[in-house]
Amino acid sequence: MQVSVIAVGKVKDRYINEGIAEYEKRLRPYADLNIVEVREERIPNRASPAEEAQVVEREGERICTVVPDNAVLVALDLRGEAWSSEDLASRLRSWEIEGAHEIAFVIGGPLGLSPAVLDRARVTLSLSRMTFLHTMVRLILLEQIYRGFRIMRGEPYHK
Numbered sequence: 418m419q420v421s422v423i424a425v426g427k428v429k430d431r432y433i434n435e436g437i438a439e440y441e442k443r444l445r446p447y448a449d450l451n452i453v454e455v456r457e458e459r460i461p462n463r464a465s466p467a468e469e470a471q472v473v474e475r476e477g478e479r480i481c482t483v484v485p486d487n488a489v490l491v492a493l494d495l496r497g498e499a500w501s502s503e504d505l506a507s508r509l510r511s512w513e514i515e516g517a518h519e520i521a522f523v524i525g526g527p528l529g530l531s532p533a534v535l536d537r538a539r540v541t542l543s544l545s546r547m548t549f550l551h552t553m554v555r556l557i558l559l560e561q562i563y564r565g566f567r568i569m570r571g572e573p574y575h576k
């Protein structure tokens with residue numbers, strides 16, 4: 418299965434990049450993983466609500482240009498559905514059964530995802546009610562996708 422993680426901005430912290438690299442490696446037997454970064458828009462100092470909305474909209478336009486037409490799009494958003502890891506495993510299984518060619522998870526920038534991206538998503542997923550650093554979300558999400566595949570295949574993993 419092709420799994421894409423579309424994310425706004427680059428990960429600069431070494432400790433996060435090392436974790437991401439570890440989970441990219443662990444996921445290799447389960448999925449063809451593709452991480453796509455789109456440019457993070459500069460937020461002006463003391464940005465007005467209109468300027469912030471423009472930042473989010475521009476990043477959203479960049480995201481929309483890289484989302485393949487036939488992908489199942491999962492938007493990571495604080496206000497999304499709360500799933501257990503078993504829920505994610507069963508969604509992965511049902512997308513596989515439906516013959517979905519690609520699952521694309523999308524992570525917003527510091528100001529979140531645009532309405533256009535949220536509208537395009539098949540499902541909006543929350544990892545917690547707490548707000549995480551967007552670069553940290555990339556690592557947490559990869560661990561959950563890995564955990565989901567392990568559960569789906571009935572393979573042991575940490576409880």
Ligand SMILES: C[S@@+](CC[C@H](N)C(=O)[O-])C[C@H]1O[C@@H](n2cnc3c(N)ncnc32)[C@H](O)[C@@H]1O
Nearest residue numbers: 493494524525526529530543544545548549551
């Ligand atoms: C710093 S957060 C954006 C916060 C922004 N104020 C909002 O309300 O969307 C950056 C991105 O990380 C992801 N994110 C952060 N915490 C999350 C959570 N608990 N669940 C799902 N996604 C999260 C989302 O994709 C979000 O767009």
